[in-house]
Amino acid sequence: MKNENVIEVENLTKAFGAFKAVNAISFEVKKGEIFGFLGANGAGKTTAIKMLIGISHPTSGKAKVVDFDVYTQPEAIKRNIGYMSQRFALYDDLTVQENINFFGGIYGLSRKAIRQKSKDSLVELGMHEISSKLVGSLPLGWKQKLSFSVALLHEPKIVFLDEPTGGVDPITRRQFWEMIYKAADQGTTIFVTTHYMDEAEYCDRVSIMVEGKIEALDTPKNLKQQFKVASMNEVFLKLARNIE
Numbered sequence: 001m002k003n004e005n006v007i008e009v010e011n012l013t014k015a016f017g018a019f020k021a022v023n024a025i026s027f028e029v030k031k032g033e034i035f036g037f038l039g040a041n042g043a044g045k046t047t048a049i050k051m052l053i054g055i056s057h058p059t060s061g062k063a064k065v066v067d068f069d070v071y072t073q074p075e076a077i078k079r080n081i082g083y084m085s086q087r088f089a090l091y092d093d094l095t096v097q098e099n100i101n102f103f104g105g106i107y108g109l110s111r112k113a114i115r116q117k118s119k120d121s122l123v124e125l126g127m128h129e130i131s132s133k134l135v136g137s138l139p140l141g142w143k144q145k146l147s148f149s150v151a152l153l154h155e156p157k158i159v160f161l162d163e164p165t166g167g168v169d170p171i172t173r174r175q176f177w178e179m180i181y182k183a184a185d186q187g188t189t190i191f192v193t194t195h196y197m198d199e200a201e202y203c204d205r206v207s208i209m210v211e212g213k214i215e216a217l218d219t220p221k222n223l224k225q226q227f228k229v230a231s232m233n234e235v236f237l238k239l240a241r242n243i244e
Ligand SMILES: Nc1ncnc2c1ncn2[C@@H]1O[C@H](COP(=O)(O)OP(=O)(O)OP(=O)(O)O)[C@@H](O)[C@H]1O
Pocket: 016, 021, 039, 040, 041, 042, 043, 044, 045, 046, 047, 048
């Protein structure tokens, strides 16, 4: 792949019968970039992500993720990426430490690596004093921050975040985004979907999907200029209105 692209997608399509949930999308994502993947409910974001993380076979088109082909090397992709969604937030009946140990083991980390990584993560999260608390007893925002740390345990090249901050309070969302910036600064590529338009402003580039197609893709600044509006929320509304 060229220019340190870590994702390259060309005409990627997923059809369910005659319906194209993802309809010939093309884009590239660079190393260390924070790439916002937006779209209204049902636009096709989750379907596209499932193809990129190697769990859904495309109908047609090309996609390479971390240099691996989604058709022929889905297992290599899974080893090199992290994934977190709003709906999956660790095991409530395990403690903070047990969750880290468990997922570290699944990712194939040595005991020594898990010990070191969990120490670092717990300090960063300010959770070392509550490491023996059950995750189920923590507020949602804490669970999501912990879940993000866990998705980074095996030092993936790309982390896919599918609505990671849904339902989380604004202060914790801000802290979550500080963690995202830090990971991106260290070279991890962030591929994130969100329904919060203030979060779209924090991304390096944003794509907006409408009914299976990418209708706009640029930096938040350029998109606002292109649509002659002051906020990403207005960009989003203009695109959504165009199709009505
Ligand atoms: N397995 C499937 N079989 C048939 N249709 C599907 C399947 N999976 C998704 N779809 C349809 O594809 C479209 C896109 O769904 P998708 O979940 O990708 O949207 P989304 O942009 O992620 O939406 P949301 O923000 O609600 O998660 C929807 O119309 C959905 O009903």
